[in-house]
Amino acid sequence: MLWQSLERAAYLLYLIAIFNGACNACLQIGLNSTVGLLFMDKNEVAFGSLKVWQSMAITVTFIYSPFLCMDIKVYIMFGVLAVGAVCAIVLEVICRREQHSLYKAF
Incomplete structure (x- = not known):
């Protein structure tokens, strides 16, 4: 490109x-x-x-x-990257909430 x-x-x-x-x-x-x-x-x-x-x-x-042409492949790659980044952020938030609730239990 x-x-x-x-x-x-x-x-x-x-x-x-x-x-x-x-x-x-x-x-x-x-x-x-x-x-x-x-x-x-x-x-x-x-x-x-x-x-x-x-x-x-x-x-x-x-x-x-x-x-597919290279432009479309790059757009697909960036789309998958964005979905992966959002999923990583959601995973981090869930893990922090669970860790926080574990500390409150003790």
């Missing part, structure tokens, strides 16, 4: 890939620790469900990818 590839700027592609890998590793660690904390009593089921939904997202993306 906004970026045009240049042959002499191949190093930029490698830098973007390295940055993407590092960020993905951090996000996976955070996601795995969050799932582990939220579902302490049912770890196997929680991590199994997590991997199923991750695989489902990859499959759906792979299926629709050849049929």
